[in-house]
Amino acid sequence: xxxxxxxxxxxxxxxxxxxxxxxxxxxxxxxxxxxxxxxxxxxxxxxxxxxxxxxxxxxxxxxxxxxxxxxxxxxxxxxxxxxxxxxxxxxxxxxxxxxxxxxxxxxxxxxxxxxxxxxxxxxxxxxxxxxxxxxxxxxxxxxxxxxxxxxxxxxxxxxxxxxxxxxxxxxxxxxxxxxxxxxxxxxxxxxxxxxxxxxxxxxxxxxxxxxxxxxxxxxxxxxxxxxxxxxxxxxxxxxxxxxxxxxxxxxxxxxxxxxxxxxxxxxxxxxxxxxxxxxxxxxxxxxxxxxxxxxxxxxxxxxxxxxxxxxxxxxxxxxxxxxxxxxxxxxxxxxxxxxxxxxxxxxxxxxxxxxxxxxxxxxxxxxxxxxxxxxxxxxxxxxxxxxxxxxxxxxxxxxxxxxxxx
Ligand SMILES: Nc1nc2c(c(=O)[nH]1)N[C@H]1C(S)=C(S)[C@@H](COP(=O)(O)O)O[C@H]1N2
Ligand SMILES: [Mo]
Numbered sequence: 001x002x003x004x005x006x007x008x009x010x011x012x013x014x015x016x017x018x019x020x021x022x023x024x025x026x027x028x029x030x031x032x033x034x035x036x037x038x039x040x041x042x043x044x045x046x047x048x049x050x051x052x053x054x055x056x057x058x059x060x061x062x063x064x065x066x067x068x069x070x071x072x073x074x075x076x077x078x079x080x081x082x083x084x085x086x087x088x089x090x091x092x093x094x095x096x097x098x099x100x101x102x103x104x105x106x107x108x109x110x111x112x113x114x115x116x117x118x119x120x121x122x123x124x125x126x127x128x129x130x131x132x133x134x135x136x137x138x139x140x141x142x143x144x145x146x147x148x149x150x151x152x153x154x155x156x157x158x159x160x161x162x163x164x165x166x167x168x169x170x171x172x173x174x175x176x177x178x179x180x181x182x183x184x185x186x187x188x189x190x191x192x193x194x195x196x197x198x199x200x201x202x203x204x205x206x207x208x209x210x211x212x213x214x215x216x217x218x219x220x221x222x223x224x225x226x227x228x229x230x231x232x233x234x235x236x237x238x239x240x241x242x243x244x245x246x247x248x249x250x251x252x253x254x255x256x257x258x259x260x261x262x263x264x265x266x267x268x269x270x271x272x273x274x275x276x277x278x279x280x281x282x283x284x285x286x287x288x289x290x291x292x293x294x295x296x297x298x299x300x301x302x303x304x305x306x307x308x309x310x311x312x313x314x315x316x317x318x319x320x321x322x323x324x325x326x327x328x329x330x331x332x333x334x335x336x337x338x339x340x341x342x343x344x345x346x347x348x349x350x351x352x353x354x355x356x357x358x359x360x361x362x363x364x365x366x367x368x369x370x371x372x373x374x375x376x377x378x379x380x381x382x383x384x385x386x387x388x389x390x391x392x393x394x395x396x397x398x399x400x401x402x403x404x405x406x
Contacts, residue, residue: 058086064155066138068092071158074305075286079332080131080340082161084216089223090136090159093193096243100219100227105211109186109249112178119227122211125168125176129214130233131339133307135160135279137236137263140386144371149393149401153286156390156402160307162340163224165231166214170205183249187256188230191245198239199253199275200232208233211244234309234338235277236384238263268379279309281368282387283316283343283360294398297351302329303344308362311337315361318345322355323391329358337363349394355403357391371405 052058058077060070072088082088089095100119108114139159179202186205189197200209212231213220220226225242232239238258253259253275265273283306288294302320306313312335317326329345343358361367371388378385391403 058083060086060088061154061158064158065141066090066136066159069136069138069159071154072161074153074158074160074284075289075292076154077286078342080162080305080334080342081216082163084163084218084221084224087134087161087163087215087221087224088136088159090138090237091192091194091223091242092196095222096192097222098191098227098243103227105228105244105247107173107177107247107249109247110180110183110251111174111249112180113176115177117173119213122168122173122213122228125172127166127214128169128210129164129166130208130210131162131164131334131336132231132233133160133162133279133338133340134231134237134240135307135309137238137276137279137384139237140282140388140390141383144374144382144386144388147404149404150290151402152291153284153289157282157284159237160305160340162307163215164217165210165212167210167212167228167231170209170211170230173211174202174205179249182251184251185249185253187246187248187250187254188239188241188244189246189248190225190241191243196238196241196258197254197256198241198258199256200230200239200277202249204232204235204277232277234279234311236263236279239277263384265378265382265384267377267382273378273382276385277309279307280385280387281308281310281313281360281362281366282306283313283358283368284390285318285356285358285392288356288394288400289392290401292400294349294394294400296398297349300347300349301344302347302356302358303342304358305340306331306343306358306360307338307340308360308364308366309338310366311363313341313343313360314363314365316341316343317359317361318343318347319357319359320347320349320354323357326359351396353393353395355391355393357389357403359389 058073062070070089105117136159209232213228229242285304287303306316316329318329319326329343332342359368374388393403
């Protein structure tokens with residue numbers, strides 16, 4: 001056992017925590033073994049490709065209650081960026097293998113100059129790079145269905161990730177082909193076996209949609225749509241069509257499978273919610289969370305992620321007393337629009353059982369609802385957009401489980 005650990009436990013177990021820490025620093029040093037002389041240890045030689053420390057083995061979880069998905073290990077990440085090899089995946093018929101030299105994107109329909117762009121052509125246009133989250137609208141189903149307490153942040157909400165995306169604004173391509181008057185929607189179609197297709201209002205192209213070919217400083221990963229995908233920042237994952245091969249402009253939506261039988265939600269009043277593009281503000285505490293155990297009472301930093309499809313996160317409030325009182329968490333820079341934002345909150349745990357929760361508010365004033373509030377407007381038949389407040393139950397023995405609600 002680490003002697004530092006023992007002395008810390010013994011000292012902090014005493015009455016005066018602050019004094020304990022001061023004593024720990026001094027006596028701790030005397031007890032710690034001097035580390036081996038590093039000049040005597042041969043280091044690894046240079047390599048042409050880096051890899052993670054063998055002590056770190058973060059992994060996506062394939063499945064985990066979701067179909068055709070692998071989930072980001074949110075609890076293993078720091079900051080806001082998701083390493084590309086841990087970005088969640090969701091696809092309906094596998095990852096196609098596309099030769100970048102044969103890749104083509106056709107833009108046609110209500111345009112003056114129907115055009116086929118190859119990858120080189122796309123890369124010749126002025127590029128933009130932006131950090132944005134991407135989230136599947138089915139994310140958080142376990143939280144909404146409220147089934148079991150032994151779920152990690154990865155299993156609760158692992159269908160969200162943040163990357164720096166590089167590409168050409170769709171507005172640039174639309175100016176190039178000349179959008180005809182009266183065009184209001186476009187179809188985005190993927191080149192995978194699912195031929196996933198979504199209708200997108202043209203306003204999103206004039207706003208911030210892009211054809212992305214870069215992810216965190218390198219070409220897209222195959223799982224993320226290599227060599228190019230549509231990115232519609234802040235909008236539900238399924239509208240960010242990967243392996244994009246065709247865009248057709250029209251004066252109406254196309255009513256594809258993905259916006260009729262799927263990605264449409266029945267509401268309690270018998271109507272359906274369709275084209276629910278925007279991802280509402282949401283937050284998730286990633287520490288402390290199942291399966292960690294807090295080894296002792298005292299000061300802990302609660303940390304997590306907040307995001308909104310409408311813009312920037314304005315504030316995150318944290319409650320450590322079953323939701324009775326809330327206090328603002330610190331937002332860690334950078335706080336970017338439509339991007340994961342890291343929040344931190346210092347908490348002195350007194351050792352009693354309690355629920356720890358976070359509530360995000362975005363710059364439009366929209367605040368994350370409770371499960372009861374969300375259920376009231378969406379009912380129980382819904383299968384998408386679960387942004388209700390999540391809770392972690394910290395028990396007296398320091399174990400943490402997902403806080404199920406009645
Ligand atoms: N062509 C194509 N695009 C697609 C999909 C797909 O199956 N095929 N899945 C969609 C869904 S449901 C989601 S949530 C996101 C997931 O993007 P990611 O795998 O890069 O995280 O891609 C969307 N784009
Ligand atoms: Mo999705």
